[in-house]
Amino acid sequence: MLWVVIDLLWLFVNRTRAGKALLASSMNPRGLTLLGFELSHIYLLAWTLYGVLAGGLLASFLGVSTNNTGQLTASAFSIVASAACRVR
Numbered sequence: 001m002l003w004v005v006i007d008l009l010w011l012f013v014n015r016t017r018a019g020k021a022l023l024a025s026s027m028n029p030r031g032l033t034l035l036g037f038e039l040s041h042i043y044l045l046a047w048t049l050y051g052v053l054a055g056g057l058l059a060s061f062l063g064v065s066t067n068n069t070g071q072l073t074a075s076a077f078s079i080v081a082s083a084a085c086r087v088r
Contacts, residue, residue, distance in 0.1 A: 005053075022046060054079060 013019035024032050025042045033039055058075060 005056075018045060022049075051076075051080065 013023050021032065021037050021042055022045060025039065029039055032042070055076065
């Protein structure tokens, strides 16, 4: 399963315009804005991708059932809130 996720991420970064913009923003954000890309959209894409990966990882460790939804929601909220505080 891990190799499938890695392959999909590689394909996304190397074959799509959004993936290439994400890679370019990590190398030179100012150059990317000079090309007309909006950095806030790229950062939103990165955080969305991180959230999906973290959610999948968290679900694989804790399991997915209706009994622990409160725990998953609290964990996800605390992760997102702490990340948002660090970005600003």
